[in-house]
Amino acid sequence: MNLTEQVEQALETIRPYLLADGGDVAIEEITEDKVVKLKLLGNCGSCKMSFMTMKAGIEQAIMKAVPEITSVVSVNLAEEV
Secondary structure, eight states: OHHHHHHHHHHHHHHHHHHHHEEEEEEEOOOTTTTEEEEEEHHHOOOTTTHHHHHHHHHHHHHHHHHHOOOESSSSSHOOO
């Protein structure tokens, strides 16, 4: 299983919670230095709590499941805050 598949599998564990709130997340890219770049979709892109969702939920789920990942960032979070 490649890195993208591993990250996608980790996202599947948290996706039901995001979908329940009208949001979702998509992998934009995984860089050579193992940084996962995500795009927050739907309500997750505009929610004021999305930074907390990103750090406490999504990042933790990915880094726990795929320890070689060094960082998880959102490509659209800064624009929305």
